[in-house]
Amino acid sequence: MKTAVPVIIAFLSGLAMILAFFLNPEKFGDIEGEMLQWATIIAGFTLLLGVVSIVRVNWRSVKRLESGWFNKAALLFALFITAIPAVIPVSWSPLFGRDNGSIYDWLFTYPNAQMQSTMFAMLAFYIASAAYRAFRARTTEATLLLLTAVIVMLWRIPMGESVFAAISPDLPDLINTYVMGGVNVAVQRGIIIGGALGAAATALRVILGIERTYMGRN
Amino acid sequence: MIRRAAAAVVPILVLILVVAVLSVDAFAQTSPDAADTGWFLTKRTNALVILLLFSAAIVYYTRRARKGDKLFVRKIAGLEAVEEAVGRATEMGRPVLFIPGIDEIDRIDTLAGLSILGRVARITARYESPLYVPVRYPMVLAAASEVVQQSYSVEGKLESHNQDMVRYVAGEQFAFTATVNGYMMRERPAANIYMGAFFAESLLLAETGNAAGSIQIAGTAQPEQLPFFIAACDYTLMGEELFAASAYLSHEPIMLGGLKGQDLIKVLIVIAIVLGAILVTSNGSAGNWISNLFEIR
């Protein structure tokens, strides 16, 4: 019973979505949209689970003054100082809600957005160190990888483009056509088609109840 | 020998015949401008044919597997290394970090990641290695908690299970990444396993894991993230290998049957691509026919 009910729900939900794709919405209404709205509502309720998890784990560390408790206290402070003013109606004060000039807006625009940008910008540093370590001509495949990487990196920048164009005016276009539009696209398509088939097969296994590990059943 | 070969070839020929017959019908009904007035969207007949074929192939091979047919699956080095990595974690007394991707549970990649988590959690339960599973979405938290608890239960190690093994970390992508990176540098997990949908954080996670000296195994169907994982991890599962991983780790014939069905469809797609390339290159009306045939509106 504990296994059967979730499998039946998964089967019916999957079947409904498949049918919705083939049935005329003018006759049957927007079944798919309706189901997706349900999913959104369920997802909204599960947010509470997230809050409970984050508070339980961090509050316990703060209470026991475990190593790094101060960081966890800062996390809890940030969580509540962001969430509470955002859910208080704006009619109480322009500082509440999520409009321009609210506490939430200020927290997003100044600290949060800058921190997000910084984390993303760190990719440049990580790419440099990963390239330094990984692009070494140990094998034929690794040599091909590093040569392609060097050609594409040069081609993507004006100086490299000028160097290629000095060798032959058509060379930048040839790289675009044969490396990006040729080899790259062929590989991407192979992986995308394989991945899509794998995803579809997994979806079918889930709908048919063959794959149940994701719901804790082995 | 001949019977075995026939058993493999006959379904392919039958499926090709079905595609040929039904697709002519599909093409006849597929007109982008024609408005569908009935209950069924006839412009999507081709999609229905593909779906039925796909389902039939998976069900057929699953049934054959159930009857005891032996199915060959090639070795996937990254998955062979999972048990070794967990064993290493046990020896070193360090945790195993598992991230089931950073996308919502409605994404198949996440479900695949959770299925693999179930298998990995059974191994950590057996070895009694600490497991840490940070997640980005509450729905994934609920599912991952259930998966891990059940795995420990199946192994009879519920006493080693801890509710905080699976934790909601942050909904924001880079806040999640920063937290996990901090954990890696502090706790130095012996093994980091990344299985699911990953985006710009892939290299940030994998490079930090590399700096922390962990064995790293990744799997994703996002082609744009694969180069990063390949550069920074010890093993990388590419594309469909991620979706095959759960079946592979389970060693269950029924699960492997699905993989065989998937391969059959892939053979058909390869045939269609070769045929399509020839027909389109020949520049006749047949080229338009085959490209329209696969256009889903």
Next chain:
Amino acid sequence: MNIWEKLGTLDRRWVYLAVGIMVIIPLFVPLKLPIGITPEARALYNSVEALPDSSVVLLTFDYYASTVAESQPISVAALHHLFRKNMKIVTMTTIPLGGPTIAQNVMAEMAEMYGKSYGTDYVNLGYKANYTAVLKGMGIAIENIYPTDQHGTPLDQLPLMQKVKNYADIDYIFVVADNAILDYWVSIVNAQYGKPIGAGTTAVMAPKFYSFVQSGQMAGLLGGMKGAAEYELLVGKPDKAILGMNSQSLVHLLIIAFVIVGNIALFTSGRRQRIDV
């Protein structure tokens, strides 16, 4: 241990320092480098240019604050092009955190520059959760998904939205995205509704979408800072992306230099085992 071997085992923090310096220098000393135009960027520009003036264009702000440096120049260049051709613009975002704020700020600044009025020349729909449902639902009726705009005004009170009811009333979709949402724009809106889609995306995502341009599912593609710089040149409004290309150029050259040094270290040491950075 010779100098090359020492360089081969260089602490990764030196690599980070070198990258930091190479990013900062060109911001103070611009290099004024010539930038070539790729066929994909030109195709995107031409597809927008081919639209009749005053066409309705849906412009999306599907990116997080983290990629503003790379994605926002694409939005700005696109708006120069669209407003110059007097297009009617509907904007929206599928990004909850930051998407609406970015869209609001960029649209307000660009509309003021071109003297465009809210409600008649452009409308900002804002954010709605569950992008799959949003993309599909807008094909039936935008009003079902967005009963009001970003500011809470009912759509039927906005002159532009009285004419734009669903995808059938939209002539072109210009997606600026830093994530997998672009897949859905192609697979749902282009494939199922036949709407032409042009896109700007981060450099790391761009290689994946070349196949969609080749197959005709996308009208054109701008890849990252380079794509933004190309579009700035095409619309004749050189701006932040062209400036950013200077830093990008030097960092690419630095990485190539590191790759060369790493390989010399590998060969001089004669080792084939893993060398940690």
